[in-house]
Amino acid sequence: MSEIVIKPDQMAVAEGETVLITMALGSSLAVCMYDEEGGIGGLVHTLLPDKRREGNGKNGLRYVDTATRALFEAMKEAGAVPERIRVKLVGGAKIFCFAGQAGQPDIGRENVSCARKTLQELDLAIVSEDTGENYGRSVHFIAGSGRLEIETVNRSRYWI
Numbered sequence: 001m002s003e004i005v006i007k008p009d010q011m012a013v014a015e016g017e018t019v020l021i022t023m024a025l026g027s028s029l030a031v032c033m034y035d036e037e038g039g040i041g042g043l044v045h046t047l048l049p050d051k052r053r054e055g056n057g058k059n060g061l062r063y064v065d066t067a068t069r070a071l072f073e074a075m076k077e078a079g080a081v082p083e084r085i086r087v088k089l090v091g092g093a094k095i096f097c098f099a100g101q102a103g104q105p106d107i108g109r110e111n112v113s114c115a116r117k118t119l120q121e122l123d124l125a126i127v128s129e130d131t132g133e134n135y136g137r138s139v140h141f142i143a144g145s146g147r148l149e150i151e152t153v154n155r156s157r158y159w160i
Helices: 064-077 107-121
Strands: 003-005 011-015 019-025 029-035 040-046 086-091 125-131 137-142 148-152 157-159
Touching: 011 064, 019 029, 019 040, 029 064, 029 107, 029 137, 040 064, 040 137, 064 107, 086 107, 086 137, 086 148, 107 125
Parallel strands: 003 019, 086 125
Antiparallel strands: 011 040, 019 137, 029 040, 029 086, 137 148, 148 157
16 A cells, blocks of 8 residues: 655545545645545645635645646546545644634635535535644545545544
């Protein structure tokens, strides 16, 4: 079983028992797609909701909207059937909560909202998610089956 570590602003698509790993998800979001019948899965680690915020010069995988579309295209190029692709979302936390910050943007919540909107536009179903709250997460995603293990900062582990 091989492993691929995906850093922020990166994505990978793999087959079978390959484990796609991303760490230190705070407000950032992991979008995980898989076609279980085809044995293909992919993961992208995004940072911000949409590309409009910084213009055209930046890496499109940094943004939930463009990264989600790029992952969908990469999945299709790898042989995934669009109607069979399912999605899991992890991250989107609000890590730093301080008194007196009521008006501050919640990037984690915006990331999750943007992902849901983009996935709806692509007609892709979210089958499970572990988002929000106020703690970081790491992900081990088995590409071909869609099994996803989450490890939190307090070291608890669970599958979604």
